[in-house]
Amino acid sequence: MDSFRDKSAAKQAIPTSPNKPRSTKWHRMYFFLAGFDVLVVVLSVLLNHLIVDTYHRSIKANQSWVQQLSSYSTLGSLASTVNAPGNNVFDTHNVEAESRNMNEALRVFNEHLAMAKKQLEVRIAHEAEHSADIQAFTLALKDEVGAVDAAMVEMVNEALLIFSYFREGQSDNAGKRMATMDRKFALLLASLSTVRDRVGLIQSKLLEEELESVEELRRVEYAIMVFVLLMVSAAMIYGGKIRREMESQAAEREGYLAVLRESEKQARQQASLLDKAQDAIVVHGMDNRILYWNKSAERLYGLSKEEALGKSAQELIYQGSAAFNAATNSLIETGDWADEVTLRRRDGCTITLESHRTLVRDDDGQPQSVLSINTDITHRKTAEQEVQRLAFYDQLTGLANRRLMLDRLQHLLAGSSRRLHTSGIILIDLDNFKALNDTLGHDRGDMLLQQVALRLCGCIRESDTVARLGGDEFVVLLDGLNENPPEAAIQAKAIGEKILKSLNISYQLDGYEHHSTPSLGIALFQGQLSTADDILKRADLAMYRAKAAGRNTMRFFDPEMQAVATARARLEVDLRQGLQDNEFILHYQPQVNSEGRIIGAEALMRWQNPERGVVFPGEFIPLAEETGLILPLGRWALQAACTQLVAWARHSETARLGMAVNVSARQFHHPDFVEEVLQVLRYTGADPKKLKLELTEGLLIEDMEGTVAKMIELKEIGIGLSLDDFGTGYSSLSYLKSLPLDQLKIDQSFIRDVLVDSNDAAIACAIVSLSKILGLSVIAEGVETEAQRTFLVKHGCQTYQGFLFSPPLPAEQFVEYVRERFMASTDFPWTKTESP
Ligand SMILES: Nc1nc2c(ncn2[C@@H]2O[C@H](COP(=O)(O)O[C@H]3[C@@H](O)[C@H](n4cnc5c(=O)[nH]c(N)nc54)O[C@@H]3COP(=O)(O)O)[C@@H](O)[C@H]2O)c(=O)[nH]1
Secondary structure: OOOHHHHHHHHHHHHOOOOHHHHHHHHHHHHHHHHHHHHHHHHHHHHHHHHHHHHHHHHHHHHHHHHHHHHHHHHHHHHHHHHHHHHHHHHHHOOOHHHHHHHHHHHHHHHHHHHHHHHHHOOOOHHOOOOHHHHHHHHHHHHHHHHHHHHHHHHHHHHHHHHHHHEEEEEEEEHHHHHHHHHHHHHHHHHHHHHHHHHHHHHHHHHHHHHHHHHHHHHHHHHHHHHHHHHHHHHHHHHHHHHHHHHHHHHHHHHHHHHHHHHHHHHHHHHHHHOOOOOOEEEEEEEEEEEEEEEHHHHHHHOOOOHHHHOOHHOOOOOOOOOHHHHHHHHHHEEEOOOOEEEEEEOEEEEEEEEEEEEEEEOOEEEEEEEEEEEHHHHHHHHHHHHHHHHHEOOOOEEEEEEEHHHHHHHHHHHHHHHEEEEEEEEEEEOHHHHHHHHHHHHHHHHHHHHHHHHHHHHHOOOOOOEEEEOOOEEEEEEEOOOOOOHHHHHHHHHHHHHHHHOOOOEEEEOOEEEEEEEEEEEEEEOOOHHHHHHHHHHHHHHHHHHOOOOOOOOEHHHHHHHHHHHHHHHHHHHHHHOOOOOEEEEEEEEEOOOOOOOEEEEEEEEEEOOOOEEOOHHHHHHHHOOOOHHHHHHHHHHHHHHHHHHOOOOOOOOOOOOEEEEOHHHHHHOHHHHHHHHHHHHHOOHHHEEEEEEEEHHOOHHHHHHHHHHHHHHOOOOOOEEEEEEOOOOOHHHHHHHHOEEEEOHHHHOOOOOOOOOHHHHHHHHHHHHHHHOEEEEEEOOOOOOHHHHHHHHOOOEOOOOOOOOOOHHHHHHHHHHOOEEEEOHHHHHHHOOO
């Protein structure tokens, strides 16, 4: 199975390689840098081109303006040549020659000027690529060139006038115009100078602008160069890393692929071997998804590989059973799990498997998958069950047979000697079964036995055993009866009665109605050194006694047990009858303070039965609690006590007395208890402040929260709460603290020997101290002697109850008793903390 491990490990290692996300990041970075570098290089090439172009254009523009400038300078000298013949004529007087010279000079000047104008027109046409300033300068230049032309015309006209004066011999007039001509010439030169200045200005402006844009481009170029440098360095650094990364990844990937190829090859080989295995082999991941499913799994579970792979093993095989999760948890803890598993296949067949599951961990020790090898043991199991059925079960009824019953009895014997509880055996024999067999035939006899078996099973708890010993003899084994033998006898008797009742109902035997009765023998045992055989013999003996007593009855092996069970049964019947016939009365026992004054009474129940005489509560209260009769009895006692309270309230001697009433645990825990108390108070009109309920510690064991809630409700009505028999139960400071109590009642067992037993004395004193700490009052019960009272007074207990003062008395005698004594003037002391 290593192949599963290698294969999946290899598969997982590639995608989960920790370098993968990093290398992707490197790659992205690399491509980003490279792209950015290309962009920056293209930009810088473009910029360079722009700069060079700008230089080039600047140089060309300047060259042309320099030409322009020299051309306007030439115009200056040409203008002088035009002007010179006008002056020369005064010296030479050769008008014609000078006139020709001037025309020639004017032609050359005009040619030059026309050429300069043309150049200017061309420039104006291209000036759009220059700034507005330069365009304005150039347009102004055009006007200024026009002014030169005009100044030249004026100067030439003056010269022509001078030539005409000379021709006409008017040298004086010619001399007079000479000054005018010189002025016109000066104007011409000034216009030419303006043109040259303008050209110079344009030239310098152009240069300035070109320089500015070149500088701008250069700055951008520098910035790009710096950026490019940074990018190139970064690309070099990261590029190196990326290259190394990619190289190592490539090597790694190659390694993985090799492992993968190899492990896939192995997996294929091993899978084909595993397909030949008889056992169903299944591998599933920790998410339960099935990863491998061999041919035997297809046969065993009736599901093809295609149907199984990728599905949840828990859903597909184990039908979502929670036991699967429990098994997986234990597997994760221990690494291995093995057990028998019974499953229902898709076709409805039930199969039993011997399942071994092993946890496969990855290289880091983390659970990775579960390998499960399942052997079909359905046939073996069926055979085993059949063998068991034949060996341990009765073929006719399906009940346990004698062998299994003896085995279970041995276990009970061993268990009952270890534990405290009592066990029992009931031997059941059908009366006159032989006669049925002889008259109606064996088939009907068998039918009766089968129906008896069914009815017996309906009479017992699941933990008990019903067995057929053979013929018409059955046995019931009872486990976990009460540890107290008389109580256990009562429980066994109740089950015996149930069996008697059930088996007495008539049977339908193939159309024939038959009435059958059983005789039951009961034997109880509790850790005695007895054998199973002894116990069976005792039950057998008891059963024969039942037969001898007239059949259709039951008998105990132990006559004492028999007596207890019978007496208890009679008591219950009488108790129910007594309740119906109002045979119960209350006696009242005084509760006295340290001054000997009566502060109240405890109501104690008595049962006046015509046959039994006066029965004390110790004899019937436990049975009443067990049977639930305590609920009507307790209700009656509470109502009778409250009625008495109201009667006392009408007489001054008894008006201030309080009344303590005992409440049993079952009574208190009844959901309607508080409501019932309220009803009684409403019905009788008794003052709740004069009523005190005596609760026992045992009552506090069950449902502490609900108990406290009820106590609070009662206290809110004004009722006092006293904790009876204090010190004998599960006293604990923690629960005492949280109870809304008024009083602790020291149990009489501590008072009895308080003077002779230092432990009892210490306990009594401790209870008194405790009550002080908790702010509760305290009363001692069972005070029989003056010495006990003195001891209690000395140790701070100031309220008492006991034969020293009076036994419980019937109502009339109690009133007599009170009258004889002076009534206490205090209020109800259990609602106050007493001071020593
Ligand atoms: N749920 C109810 N329980 C009740 C009711 N009436 C009684 N009881 C319970 O029965 C217990 C026994 O009662 P009883 O037999 O009446 O005994 C009481 C006294 O007679 C007896 N006692 C009083 N003084 C002395 C004494 O000095 N010596 C002595 N040996 N016995 C004495 O003690 C019993 C009072 O005990 P307590 O209630 O603990 O104060 C009785 O304990 C109740 O639990 C009922 O109506 N409902």
